[in-house]
Each structure stands twice: as structure tokens, then as C-alpha cells.
Amino acid sequence: MTTETLTMGKALNLGLRRAMDDDPKVVLMGEDIGRLGGVFRVTDGLQKDFGEARVVDTPLAEAGIVGTAVGLALRGYRPVCEIQFDGFVFPAVNQIVTQVAKISARSQGRMRMPVVIRIPFGGGIGAVEHHSESPEAYFAHTPGLKVVSVSNPVDAYWGIQQAIAAPDPVVFLEPKRRYWEKAEVDLDAIPEPLFRSRVVRRGDDVTVLAYGPMVATALQAAAAAAEEGRSLEVVDLRTLSPLDLDPVVDSVRRTGRCVVVHEAQVSHGLGAEIAARLTEQCFHSLEAPVLRAGGYDVPYPPARNEEEYLPDLDRVLDAVDRAMGF
């Protein structure tokens, strides 16, 4: 067993390195990912070791990055695109939605799209406009894509490798404000499967679902609730499309109450689908409607207001209170 204490950023870096070692067809593409090592340094040192043909500093255009990645995939490569910030994925949406997502179905499976689109996402770092978006619902609503988010260095290390190895396109969401958080990573472990959710804290009163940056927040809320004698079960969703709700259904059947937490604006966000499905599957067990704690239905506010926009420990506990009050 080789364990290392890694930040999430470094875990991703090592995961990418290992994926590139394992498969010569893996090619990284993006703005500033080579020389500079990416604005978050996630690809630091990789161009130096793997060369410019495998770590490609691209021109500045997201449609170009994803569109040429499609072509590389058609030629047998496994491109890993970095979108520099969440708010800059939109120029690539046409390629993602009309091409990446549809090519397998279009070709009756003759052509596959093993493309990974890495997106540092979410707020909490005091950034300017377009640098704090949570665009996951757009992708989760798009058949043909898979969408995952990681919440900790262990999942980051394994998840990026699993996403690259997957035969389907994966939108890989990295919670940028957690890049610097550390954990022990066992580099030889047998990883958990990528497209599975996981109970990260046991509890009996309310099930709290979260993913990416909000998992830590949910765990903080659970710790605070415990002090007041309330027991929260926390689930890290991990996979946003496909959803893996089986463990959640089990949990909710037991607790009868559920709160979904995400940074994205709440309307038509992930919480909506989860609430709809859980209600269908747990109708007779639910003692309260599935409630949501999310961003408000407004454009992400200026940085100095983001604390009030983002769900935090208190917002989660407030939703938990409301669920208990039903």
C-alpha cells in the first residue's frame, strides 16, 4: 500500500499522469495546460514529461477544443479536454450537445466518443463573473453524456482515471474551491466504481444528498446537527448522470425525509430530478417533500455577495428543519 497525502489538485494531476502512462492514446487539450500547467496547475509538469503532442496548448476557443477532440477520438485517441472555467464551456455546448453526445447513437455504436471534458466548477473563491458557474444540469439533461463530480482527493485520483478509461463521453466536474483540500490517497487501492453514489455518513432523521463542493458542506451540517441531537445521513451522489439513486432510496425509505444540496440555481437543477424520482420511488415512505437547498434563481452574484448566494451549513440545516417540520 502506497499512500500519499494529496490535495485534490495534485490527486488529479497524478491521476492524469497515470492515465497517460497506462494508455499512449490519452491526449490532454486545453488553454494554458502545457507550459503553464493550467490556471489551477492541475496539469503541472505533464507537458514536460509527455511532450507537446500529448499535452496540447490549444488556441483560445472552446468549440475548437471539443470539436477537434471529437476528431481525435474518431481517430482512436482518448482526448481529455480542460475547459478553463465553468463559465467558458458555453461556446463548446454545440459540439458537446449535438456531436459528442450523439455520435454513438448516430452511428448505431460504430463510433464511440471516449472524450473527457474536465471543468473546474462552482463558486466560493471570490472570482469575477463567469468563474463560479455550476452548469451540470445542462449536461445531465443531455442523453449520451455521462456527468460526474468529485468531492475529495481519493475520488479525484481514481475518478479521472476511470473517466478516461470509460468508453463514453464524461463531463468531469471538479469543485475548484476544494482543489486545495487534502486527504490520504492509497495509490494501490481498488477504487470504487465511478458511476455510483455513496453514503458518507450514517444517520436516521434526514437524508442529505450533495455532490462536488457541497459534500463537505453537508458533512459540516451533519456534524452541527449531531450536536443538537439530530442525525443526518449524508450521501455523496458522485454520478449526476446516470443517477445512482438506489442507495438513496434505501436511505430515504428509512429516514422519510430528504434534502438535496447544490450550488447551481435551484430551478431545473439536479435537485428537481432527484426530488421527482425519489418521490416516485419512496412515495409512501416520505414524511415530507424532498426539499432543496441551492443557489437562487439569479445570475451568480458579484463575489462579495456569494456567501449569501451559496448554500452553507446554515442553509442546509434550515432545509433540514423545514423537512422535520412537515
Place this chain on the structure above:
Amino acid sequence: MTTETLTMGKALNLGLRRAMDDDPKVVLMGEDIGRLGGVFRVTDGLQKDFGEARVVDTPLAEAGIVGTAVGLALRGYRPVCEIQFDGFVFPAVNQIVTQVAKISARSQGRMRMPVVIRIPFGGGIGAVEHHSESPEAYFAHTPGLKVVSVSNPVDAYWGIQQAIAAPDPVVFLEPKRRYWEKAEVDLDAIPEPLFRSRVVRRGDDVTVLAYGPMVATALQAAAAAAEEGRSLEVVDLRTLSPLDLDPVVDSVRRTGRCVVVHEAQVSHGLGAEIAARLTEQCFHSLEAPVLRAGGYDVPYPPARNEEEYLPDLDRVLDAVDRAMGF
């Protein structure tokens, strides 16, 4: 009272004409909308009467259409963009999501975006790939946009005028397979407000929500159900963002059961948000979970399979049965 029997296409045409007569700042922009009158002839004759400066045949690029519309709006114009088909809106998504939707908030309301984006949407016409999409959820999830869909010539005639007169950006979804359906339109009536839903058939057993192309389907289902002694209340949602659920809540509190119908893939579609909200607001009245009849979570299939993909009368009744069986 001047009434005319109009197809939905013609009603839109007259509505656009009247909006252009009323306000010289209204400018139409799009591919093939001038000389040709649009591929669905919705703008037929308008360039002839209003000239090339007000009915602009653009180069072939959707980002260009919407991006220059933003500039025209900043100069005081009221641009109405036509996206030729639903599947071709994606190149414009960057301008729509990062600019059109955010400029009012970005400028603290100093700048407004009275832009209308008309999109013929949905399936049922036997078209090739990318011509049968239902992209409404992407826009409904985007704060700053308003999203409406019309289901009949009367709403089409008034709705397009109201959307153009609105001070906010409106994504205006036209159910292309209903373009040829006719109704009497009273050209002097006082129209219903745009951002309101409407009960279009009274009933007691199950509330069925639909919008755009599916309203007719829901009404057919209600007629068929009536023959079997089952009474469906049908609501035409009309406004997808903001949602106007008050009339629906009243209805569901009475019926205790609800089915949402749309063509878009069901996961993370409009039905998810509606189900989540209704469950919150009607929790103690619901006798069954809010169920959804929608497209499957696959890319829109080839035309000769679309009948099986699209919700139809039987699919709606099936969902109604399931709701009753809870």
C-alpha cells in the same frame, strides 16, 4: 370584433406584422427569413413590406444572429431572432446564457435585453436529425431568461406580440408540428397575459399539464378518458419560465393526482421541476406522486421511430392509469 380563421403559422405572421407596425424599433433577424419568408413561411411577406433593414436575412451563424441582436438591443432596438430549427440553437447558447440572460443583472438594470428568440421546436414532422429537439429545459434553467411556448393560433398571435413588447429576453418556442392547425382568432380581443398558465379543460380525477405541441395531445387523452368515465383536468402551462403554478396547485389540491407531459427527454426536463414544486406545495393533498410522460432519455430517434418516442394519447393515459393506481 374582427375574427379570422388562422393557422398558427399565419397567426404568428400577423402577430409579427402588427408588432412591427406598432413599434418601428422591432427588427427581425434570421437565416432565410426575408426573401424566402422563413423555412416555415412564418415571416412571409414581411421583408417586402418592411424592407431589408427591418427583416434581415443574416449570414449563416446563430451566435452571430443572437450576438448582433444583443448589440441592436443595446442601441434601443427590439430584435426578434429566428433560429431555423431547435437543433441549431446550440451555437447561440453562449450568447444566450452568458450575455442575453445576464446583461440586465450585470448592469444592475441599466441595460435591458428586450430580445425575442423564436424557435420552431419539437418533433412529429418526420424530419432528419437535429430538427425535432425540445431544448426548453436548458433555457428554463437559465436565470434571466423568460421562456414561453404556445399551443394554438390565438396564443401565437398575441403571445408573439407580448413577447416582443416585454422588456426582458424571451425564448419563444413554436410547436412546429402545429403550425398548420387552425383556429378562430379575434384580432381585437384583450389578450390573456403572457406569463400565465391556463386550465383548458375542467376535470376531477387527474390534473394533466402540458405545453406547446402536447396540449392537443393532452386534450385528446382527456376526451378519450372521458369516454371511459375518467375526468381529466388539462392545464396549458404556456409559460415555462417563470412557472405559473398557482392554478395547477389549486387543481392538484382538488384532484390529488398529476401527470406532466412533454416531448423533451424526461430526465431533468420541465416535468422534474414541476413535480418537485408541486410536491412541496401540495404534499398533503397528493394521493400519488406527480408522474411524467415524456421523451425517453436517448437522442431523438430517426424519424421512422419518432412515434414510439413521442408521448401520445396512449402514453398520457398510461401515466394517468399509473397515477390512479397509486
Place this chain on the structure above:
Amino acid sequence: MSTVPELVQLLTPEGQRVEDPTHAIDLSADELRGLYRDLVLVRRWDVEATALQRQGELGLWPPLLGQEAAQVGAGHALQPGDMAFPTYREHGVAWVRGVDPLHVMSLYRGVDNGGWDPAETGLNLYTIVIPAQTLHATGYAMGVQRDGAETAVLAFLGDGATSQGELSEAMIWAASFSAPVVFFCQNNQYAISAPIERQSRVPLAHRAAGFGFPGVRVDGNDVLAVLAVTRAALTAAREGQGPTFIEAFTYRMGAHTTSDDPTRYRLAHEVEEWRRRDPIARLRTHLEQEGIADADFLAAVEAEGEELAARIRRGTIAMQPRPAVTMFDAVYAEQPPPLAAQRDEFLAYQASFEEAGR
């Protein structure tokens, strides 16, 4: 800065051979007859497809009428290992690449979205979103570079497509990475109703110089010139000289698609003028004048066309929809459990009708 040459032409509309030392081409009589045959057959297919659409057997058909030389010429410039990325109108290229016309018919019948295998035929599936395929072609060419292969890539696009930002991005990528890709633009003068002047006030071939690579303008109704120019560009790409942009100057003689009514936006006399530059007639005249084609040969080609048309008609009419459940099957390589469940529900739902005997 490279200058854009005048229109390259090797065969006048009257069928006269023009000598052009920088675009030399030397074809055997067999090769010339082969080109002629392809031109005639793809036109015959196209006419049949238009008729089938009128009869309700196809959902839609985008005719290539008038663009046969551009497509057949470009198709013949490709080598077996090369890869071409078509739009939705490249039936002539599909033909030359050996794609079974019925695979193209099945797409426009609404049976599938492209039934051939790109890996086998060297022709990517048709791409309808304009011009997404130009980026794919460029990325594919970057893969070719990484493989160290002697392969070139040909990206098709229309004149209208030149306005889409994605094409500019493809050109920028191609230049920046010196990728072995050739952009082949059929300027057929219209994007549905929009005349070329709406997209550009200078010849499209000029566009390339601004991105740092050569642009060539060729008479798109001259199969010899198209072949020569495209072959040269593909060879340059294969040899590591990077991209070229080819503007094939041609004309869409028919409607944009069978849903279109071109009388609304263009005048009959313009069409008539272009009819005099017909790509097939000029090659026939040339072959006849040179004694390469005689009446027997011409008749044999006509007869082959009729056979082909009959086969296409039979095959098309016989085509049945695929079972609807297949819509679930190729969405992913690894089908997620929720989708598998949806598929099961779909099957159960369908079965319920059969049980009910409806």
C-alpha cells in the same frame, strides 16, 4: 502573403482542354471514362432520390444536381486510407468512396442517421449541424499526425458554412498545428435562399490567406480541375505542408432540399446560364472529341444508370424502420442502469398493447 489564383480550369464549358502547367493532370482513357461514369451515375441516383421523395418514400432529399463534378473530382483525389468528412449533400463523394447508396437513402428515409461504417469506407457520417464536421476533420488530422501516418483528411463544407465560427476555428487549428486537412468548400452560390454575397464580399478562397495557408479557387463544374487541385492539396497535406482551402465554384441547379422552393429567391435565367456550364456535358463533349467515348460506351453508362436507379428504388421502398427499441441501444457503450430500466419499461409498455390485442 500568398495570392489567390484565378479560377483554375482545365476543361472549358465547351469541353475544350486548357493547359495549366501548375495544375497538370494526366489521366488515362480508362480513368476519364471512369470519371464520366461516376458523374452520370450519381446524377441518376440523385434524380431517382428526388422522385422517391416526391412519392413519399423519403422524408427529405438534398439534391446534388449541378455539383457532380465537384464531388466526384474531390472524391477521386482521395486515397484509400484517407478520411473525408461530408455535409449532408455529398452523395457524389459517398459514391466514389464506395458507400452503398442505400445507406444514404436510409438516412433520408428516416430509418437511421447513417448506416455505413466510416472506418471501412473512409467517409465519416453525414453531419447536419453546419459545419461541425470541419472541426472533427481537423482533430482527426491531428490524430493522423500523432500516428505518423501518410494520410490526408478532406473536410467538405458549403458557402453558407463559411460564416459559422466553428469553421474559422477549424482553420485556425489546422494552421496552428499544420494539420494534414484540406477544406473543400462547394460554393454553390446559395445557402438555402441566401446568396453568396450575404456571407462574403470577396471570393471565399481569399479567406485562407488571413489564416496563414493557401486558398485555391477552382471551377467546380470541371471535374479535371477539381481532381487536379484537390489531389495537389491532399498531397501537400500528406507531405506535411499543412492545410489548404479549396473553393469549388459551382451551382446548385436544384432546390436546397425537396422542401425548398427556389423560385422564391432566384431567377430562372440565372439557372439557365449555369445549365450551359453543366459538368457532365462538358466532359462528354471532351471525351467524344478525343475519341475516348463512343455511342456504345455512353449507352452502356446510361443503362448502368437505369439499373442503379432501379436497385435504389427497390431497396429504398423495401426498407423498414428499425425496431423502436433500438433507440435505447447505442446511446452509450455501457448502458446505465436507469436507461436499461427505461428500456425494459418501454418493452413492457409495447407488449401491453400486443396483449391487449390492439
Place this chain on the structure above:
Amino acid sequence: MSTVPELVQLLTPEGQRVEDPTHAIDLSADELRGLYRDLVLVRRWDVEATALQRQGELGLWPPLLGQEAAQVGAGHALQPGDMAFPTYREHGVAWVRGVDPLHVMSLYRGVDNGGWDPAETGLNLYTIVIPAQTLHATGYAMGVQRDGAETAVLAFLGDGATSQGELSEAMIWAASFSAPVVFFCQNNQYAISAPIERQSRVPLAHRAAGFGFPGVRVDGNDVLAVLAVTRAALTAAREGQGPTFIEAFTYRMGAHTTSDDPTRYRLAHEVEEWRRRDPIARLRTHLEQEGIADADFLAAVEAEGEELAARIRRGTIAMQPRPAVTMFDAVYAEQPPPLAAQRDEFLAYQASFEEAGR
């Protein structure tokens, strides 16, 4: 096809005036001193802002260091009724347009996304998504045409921005409609870490010819040349001659933003080389040599810079966040009931903390 001129220069790095009959400019001593003053003041502001960011008073700062002449020159070419569309770095243009620097500071402090009024200042809000504003500028110019106004529009962009498809679309629209818009590209040699060679292997000014309008290349560190070239282009636009693309050849002397570490991707000696072409030093030399500026004047400008810096510092530090509830207020002109309800819930939620005395 128009040819691209060599770099237009009216003032050498050594401060010598170059005569160029096609780009004549005749400025009064006052005007020259005014330009100098603006150059110094915007640099002083920029330095102060960088320092404030280091001290935690700003979230981020993108320095204009080295690009003062490009921005001040372009800004002065505008007439009062004209409209400019900046990126996120055009502090020099904002200054010349009379935008209060504190409005720019509030943006980078995270207080708002742009607090000035574009209608009043003739400067659109900063746009961060590259290069969305170039389409806005073009559409605005189409509005100007419809108004029959004598107004020109200036769209700013960087060298990296030239790779985005939206810029190409803006250029195509501008050409197609002959819109009165000038594209002003500050080629500062880098897009964060990407050197200009990644975006283009030919000078960016060449790009325009392929779209059918003139491209000009100007020494971006020469405020006189920038002013002359931009003024001429804006005049042409105003007179109905359509768009121009200007490449201002300059250098980003600082980091991309305060978050960036340029030592990772460029060499110190390159920066040193460009330091010798400093835009302010050369104008000062010229003014001194011509006897237009004396020590008193120079000292006065320095002093004014210190005052400005102090005012900016005080103002920035004093800036408070706006009440969070304002995030609900300007999303729509007509606030929808569900959002109003969300706003009410938000206020109630906030109030619950106050009640609880937390």
C-alpha cells in the same frame, strides 16, 4: 485584395517623429501634453490597483502595463457619441471615456459587475467571455446604421480572442452589412501563457482581407500612430466605408492578471527588450525634445498621479458590498412572482438570524 501595410509608426522607440503621409496627424502642444498625462495617470492607476490586489483589497486585477499607448490612443480617437466595447483590460480606454476608476475597481473588488452607465460614458461594460462583445459592437453598429447616425463603434479584443469563432462571425457580419465598426486588437503577444504563434502564423491584420475589409498594423506602443490609425478607421466607418481591423502590436509587460505567474512561460530578456519600447518614455522624450514638456509639467503630472492613486486607494478600501438582496433585483425588468417569492424567503431567512441574535 488589399495588402497589409507594414507596421505604422509615427514615433520611434527613441522618441523620434517619423513622417508618414498616409497617416498624418497634427496635434497641438496641449493635445500632446494631454496624451502624455493620460498615459501617466492610467499607469499610475494600474500600479495602484496591482498593489491593492496584493493587499487583498481587490479579488483580481488584470494590469494594462505596457499597453497604455494602445488604449489611450484608441480612446482618444473616439468622438463623444461613439460607443466602445471593451474586454476586461481596457482601463486606459475607460479613463479616456471618463469612467470613474472606482467603477472599474468595484468590479474587481467583487462589489458589482460594472457600475458605470454605458449610455452616458460611451463605454459598454467590461465583457469577460472572450470575445462576445465583438458581436455586440457589430450589432450596435447595425443599429447606428438604422438610425442614420454619424456614430462609429470600436470593439476591443486581444490576440487570443482572434481564435474564437464569434470574432470571425462579427467580422463577417460587419463586412456583409458594411457596419460602422472598427475592430481594435491589442496583440500583446500572449493569451495568458499562449504566445501569439499559437493563434496565428501570419500577422493578425492579414485576417481582415479574407473577410473583405482592410487590416492595419500599428505600433501599439506609439500613441500617435495608434491615434492616427484608429481615428482614420473610425472616420471611414462613420462615412459609410464599413469596418477596419486594427492590430496594435504591443506587449503585456505584467502578468496576465494578479493570479498569473508569467515566469513560467516567458523569458526575462523578452520583457527587457520590450521595456526599451516603453510607450510613455518615448512620448516624454519627444515632448522634451520638442520643448513641449518641461520639468514642471512632468512633475505636475506625477503629482496628479499620486493624488489619483490616493483617491483610488481611499475609494476602493471604503467600498462595501451591496446588500445581498440586490442580487434578486435587476435580473428582470419585470420580476416574476416566483422570484419575488424567493426574494421574500431570502429576506425572512436573513432576518431569522438577526432575530436569533447571531
